[in-house]
Amino acid sequence: AQKITQTQPGMFVQEKEAVTLDCTYDTSDPSYGLFWYKQPSSGEMIFLIYQGSYDQQNATEGRYSLNFQKARKSANLVISASQLGDSAMYFCAMREPDTGRRALTFGSGTRLQVQP
Amino acid sequence: DTEVTQTPKHLVMGMTNKKSLKCEQHMGHRAMYWYKQKAKKPPELMFVYSYEKLSINESVPSRFSPECPNSSLLNLHLHALQPEDSALYLCASSQTGANEKLFFGSGTQLSVL
Numbered sequence: 001a002q003k004i005t006q007t008q009p010g011m012f013v014q015e016k017e018a019v020t021l022d023c024t025y026d027t028s029d030p031s032y033g034l035f036w037y038k039q040p041s042s043g044e045m046i047f048l049i050y051q052g053s054y055d056q057q058n059a060t061e062g063r064y065s066l067n068f069q070k071a072r073k074s075a076n077l078v079i080s081a082s083q084l085g086d087s088a089m090y091f092c093a094m095r096e097p098d099t100g101r102r103a104l105t106f107g108s109g110t111r112l113q114v115q116p
Numbered sequence: 117d118t119e120v121t122q123t124p125k126h127l128v129m130g131m132t133n134k135k136s137l138k139c140e141q142h143m144g145h146r147a148m149y150w151y152k153q154k155a156k157k158p159p160e161l162m163f164v165y166s167y168e169k170l171s172i173n174e175s176v177p178s179r180f181s182p183e184c185p186n187s188s189l190l191n192l193h194l195h196a197l198q199p200e201d202s203a204l205y206l207c208a209s210s211q212t213g214a215n216e217k218l219f220f221g222s223g224t225q226l227s228v229l
Contacts, residue, residue, distance in 0.1 A: 033215030043204055045159070045220035052215055091158055097214035103149055103172060104218055106158035 003027065004094050004107035011112050013082045020067070021077040021110045023092030029053075033095040034075040035104060036066065040088045048090075051075055082114045122207050122221035130229050131197060137224045139190040139207030148190040149208040149218065150182060159206055165190060166212060197228045 005024045013019040025034065036048040051059045051066045059066040067076040079086060089111050093104040120141045129135050139148065147166050151159035164172035165184040173182075179201075181193040190207055204225050208218040 031214060035217060037220075042222065043206075043225070044222040045206065045208075045218075047217045047219070050215070050217055095215050102147070102166075102212075102214070103161045103164050104159075105161070109158055 003105045004092050006092055006107035006110050008110045009108075011110055013079075013112065013114055015084060015114055015116050016081055018078060018080045019082055019112065021079070021090050021092075021112065023075045023077065023107060025073050025075060025092075025094050027073075027094065027096050029096035031097060033097075034066070034068070035093040035095070036064070036075075036077045037091045037093060037106075038086075038088045039091065039109075045091070049077065079112075084114050084116060087112060087114045120207055120209055120219050120221035122205075122224050124224060125222065126225045126227075128227045128229060129194065129197065131199070133197075134193070134195045136194065137192040137205055137207075137226075139192075139209075139221055140188055141209040141219070142188055143209065143219065144187075145209035145211055145219070146187060147210045147212045147216075148184060149210075150190070150192055151206040151208065153204040153206055153223070155203075163192075194226075197226075199228050202226055202228045 032053045034051045038046045049061045049064045051068045063080045065078045089109045091109045092107040123138045150162040153159040162176045163182045168184045179196050183191040204223045206223045207221045210216040210218045
């Protein structure tokens, strides 16, 4: 079974608008962590935001926020005021430390294109 | 210094060659990782080192041989690779806490002819 599911292979958004990238996950580890990374065409993986399973509030980092719905096992990324430089591949990832898997497992990714 | 540096950025090798990929970080991280990423796919974990000891090998073929000579360096030795091994190889490092974020290098784009 997929641990991390991203159902949107590609998304388009107009510059200055907000966009939501979907992510659902599956784990039996009570203390997991959820991460979003951005991968531009240059290849490097850039950390955007982190949500811990015990965190009471949704994480925010500048224009990025994470809509964490624990009961639904979803961790959607919201990008506000999109910029042309936001065009990239976005990966949702999970860490399950209690299972011994302290490495990240990635979803299949969503390619975001911001249009002027 | 919050960088993970990978060299070379690009590598072309024949199936009989031996080459090495290098990764370096100076953030004091004691966990280091190798991931393999095929085009249009997510990164897939290959190896994890924790305190310079191999802690995870995701059933990677023996033609890939990792090495962690010290806490700042991680190598991936390549020998007798196949064309299907062509991919972007990403190195990452992190603190060893339960849910620490990974810092990634920009990768080595490997082509096996």
